[in-house]
Structures are given as structure tokens and as C-alpha cells.
Amino acid sequence: MSKFCECGKPSVFYKKYEGKAYCKSCFVKQVENNFKKTIGKDGLIEKNDKIAVALSGGKDSCLLIYLLNKIFRNKLFAIIVDEGIRGYREKGIEAGRNLCEELGIKYKIVSFKDSFSHTMDEIASEKQRPCTYCGVFKRYLLNKEARVEGATKLAVGINLDDEAESIIMNIIRGDIDRFLKLGSYPMLIDDKMFVPRIKPLRNLSGEEIMLYDKLKGIKFYSRVCPHATDSIRLRVRKIISELEAKYPGTKYQIVRFYDRLKPLIKINVTGKMKYCKKCGEPSSREICKACELLDKL
Ligand code: SF4
Ligand code: ZN
Numbered sequence: 001m002s003k004f005c006e007c008g009k010p011s012v013f014y015k016k017y018e019g020k021a022y023c024k025s026c027f028v029k030q031v032e033n034n035f036k037k038t039i040g041k042d043g044l045i046e047k048n049d050k051i052a053v054a055l056s057g058g059k060d061s062c063l064l065i066y067l068l069n070k071i072f073r074n075k076l077f078a079i080i081v082d083e084g085i086r087g088y089r090e091k092g093i094e095a096g097r098n099l100c101e102e103l104g105i106k107y108k109i110v111s112f113k114d115s116f117s118h119t120m121d122e123i124a125s126e127k128q129r130p131c132t133y134c135g136v137f138k139r140y141l142l143n144k145e146a147r148v149e150g151a152t153k154l155a156v157g158i159n160l161d162d163e164a165e166s167i168i169m170n171i172i173r174g175d176i177d178r179f180l181k182l183g184s185y186p187m188l189i190d191d192k193m194f195v196p197r198i199k200p201l202r203n204l205s206g207e208e209i210m211l212y213d214k215l216k217g218i219k220f221y222s223r224v225c226p227h228a229t230d231s232i233r234l235r236v237r238k239i240i241s242e243l244e245a246k247y248p249g250t251k252y253q254i255v256r257f258y259d260r261l262k263p264l265i266k267i268n269v270t271g272k273m274k275y276c277k278k279c280g281e282p283s284s285r286e287i288c289k290a291c292e293l294l295d296k297l
Helices: 024-041 059-072 089-103 112-116 120-126 130-148 160-173 176-180 206-216 232-246 250-264 289-295
Strands: 013-015 020-022 051-054 076-082 107-111 153-155
Touching: 020 024, 024 059, 024 206, 051 059, 051 130, 059 076, 059 089, 059 206, 076 089, 076 112, 076 130, 089 107, 107 112, 107 130, 112 130, 120 130, 130 153, 130 289, 160 176, 160 232, 160 250, 232 250
Parallel strands: 051 076, 051 153, 076 107
Antiparallel strands: 013 020
């Protein structure tokens, strides 16, 4: 690893697959440029957009709101979801809340208990795969709250590592519909009840995000959820990380491969949304997944 950045200052980060070292200020600049490029190139945010940011208090969503606030000040607000995970969630909420107060951003906390009458701790004590419930309920609440608050985009803190994992996971599962719904701004659902999700961090690795947070003094909560099970995602993450260590640039190449492949696939996964017969929220089925899972509790 080179000890010096191109500008001559001592390096703080080495991007192995580029063979390039960065000093603190050049690193910060490259992260911010990467972020702006993703937003600009894929047209994620338009002039009149109002952005809801899904803020968990972790390293990704804290960076997301910090960088969005630099460019789109006064056009965003945060939604913090309290899943009800004792000893874990309170700390993430605190980190998210503190950051919003520091940056002067409005936020709203919505809980699983109030919305679904169950906490994740209760669900995890009964169900074997709690993350399935958590993921579905979280997406449901974020979309609903973003819409109720008048947002036109919902920004989520998905990074390069997450996206590479999702691509491989959907290949393993043979799930072409979900595979085609990946990307920084899928634009597949055109329905007023559905707030489009955007991923401005999709081209930044977890390592870059963590370092940027550290260099800028952004405080986040970094513990692992006690209900995280040995899921397929964790296994895929481990394999991709091993490959990345041996073949630097693996994650980046998986995501680039996806971006080049997607426009060539001529399967139409767009379509009109239906509305859930129970709760009225948008869904591709008669009864939405959240209502279906709620019935099982
Ligand atoms: Fe929810 Fe599972 Fe993530 Fe915990 S690990 S926050 S239960 S999705
Ligand atoms: Zn429903």
C-alpha cells in the first residue's frame, strides 16, 4: 500500500482495486463525488422532491442523511423505525435522534408495537425467521409514513456490499423478479400510494462509509441485532468478503455486471399495483405481505 496520496499528503485509505491511496481530504472528496455521481447519473432526486430518509442510527443511514443534508437541506426529514428490540434499538434511535437534532432535521419515530401490536422481541420469541417479519413490516411502515408526510422519494442506506449480496442472493434463489427490482432507482412501480425508494450510497463500500463517518465525527450505533440469525445473507456476505480480500474489486464488479446486464433483460416486471383488501396499502397481491404475516402472529 502506498503511504502517500497523489497530492503528496499521507494516505488514510487505500482502494485496492484501483491501486490508489487517498489522504483525508482527497478521500472525503471522492466519497462525496461518488455520492453526487450516483444521484446525478441515475437521476435519483429532482428539484421539487421531498425526501424521507430511513434512519436506523447505523453507519450507512447516518452518512446518508448527513450527505443528503449537505446538498438538499430543507428538503428532507427522517423516519426512525422502532422495531422493539430491547438493549439494541434504543441506542440506534438515540444515535439517529442526536444526529437529526445536530443537523436541524425533523424526524418522526414510528414503532412496530403501535402499528402492528407486536414488538420484534415478541415476534422473535415465537418465530424462527424473525428477519422476514422485520423486513416486511419495516418496508410497509417506511412507505406509509413517507407518503403520509408528503415525501416523493424514500432514501435508504443500502451500500455497495448490501447490493452485491442482494444480487448474488437472488441468483441463488432463482428469483428473477426480485433480481430485476435491484438498482439505485428501480422506478418499477408507478403508483401514488407508493413512494419510490432510492439508494444514493449504492456505489460506496461499507469500509468507505465507516471511515468517512469516523473522519467527520458522525456518531452512529454499530452493534449487531440480537435477532440476526445465520441467514443466507450472512453466508453470502462471508463468501463475498473472502473473495473481495483475495480478488479486490469483487463487490464492485458484481454490481457493475448487474448494471450492464439489467438493460439487456427484456422481461417486464413493471405493472399496476393493487391495493390490499385488508389495509388499503399498495401491494402486488390481494392481501399485502404485511397483513399476511400479521395473520400468522
Ligand atoms: Fe430486524 Fe433481523 Fe435486522 Fe434484527 S437483524 S433489525 S430482526 S431484520
Ligand atoms: Zn395489507
